[in-house]
Amino acid sequence: MPSQLANCAIEIAQCSQSQDYSGWFSLAITVFGWPIVYVLGLRTNRKVEINKSIDQLDDSIENLRKFAVSLEGKAFSNADYQTMVAYFNRIKNICTRIEQLDKSLTKPTETLRELKKIATDEIFHSDNKNSAISKILRVEIVLVNHYKKSM
Template sequence: MPSQLNDCVQAASSTDFSGWLSLLITIVGWPVVYWLARQTSKKLEVNKCIDQLDSASLKLRERALTVSDNFSMADYHAMVALYNYVNLCCKRIEEIDNSKKRPKDTLRNLKKVSTDELFIEGQKDHAISKILALQVTLNYEYSKSV
């Protein structure tokens, strides 16, 4: 009879060990899974914001092409609004991912070109080429992560 009792005690100790091991894996596993999921969702959100930034800068350039030669307040306000939308997209990316900083000089130059130089008579084509160059610079600054 002692051998059957001994087998039962040994089985119980191995069950206790596997229970503790399972608990340890669960306690360590949850934070790891949370961290991995957070990093993935952060990358997806940054990529969405980069897409919005690309579309906003494209809209800004397209609107600059349609600006008439005579000064119009509606055109000016539209360019200011589109610039603010580009700036907002850059701020959103910076809020989500602290490692990506806003290119302040590029944004400053974009505002100057889109709200000042574009409305100078005879400078429209030159301003549009500058906007294109600044758009390429923004695309270079904010590359999508995989």
């Protein structure tokens, strides 16, 4: 018959063996669980970044339109022209950023080309600036419909 000390040693050995299995089980859960959590988190973070970029795009187009309205009745100024080019480049860069985040979206090249033409030519060289501003609003609606926010 084993002694009390032997029984205690046997119980400790049995407990440590069961803890080894739980340790291995925990390790397996961690090894297989982290990649799954990473992929799910990456997808969620990507959607959040796309939505932030779409908000930035909306704000940039609105700023361009407000600046175009402020040009009403002003004579041509190179600084104003360069500011319009900068606003357009900001919009184009945001579109590129959205494309990088979501590979399924394509850049609306024709719409951007039309926006650049309106922002650099029609606003400064047209007699009817109101029609150019309404065209900017139409292009804004097209871009907003092109880039939909994801839930």
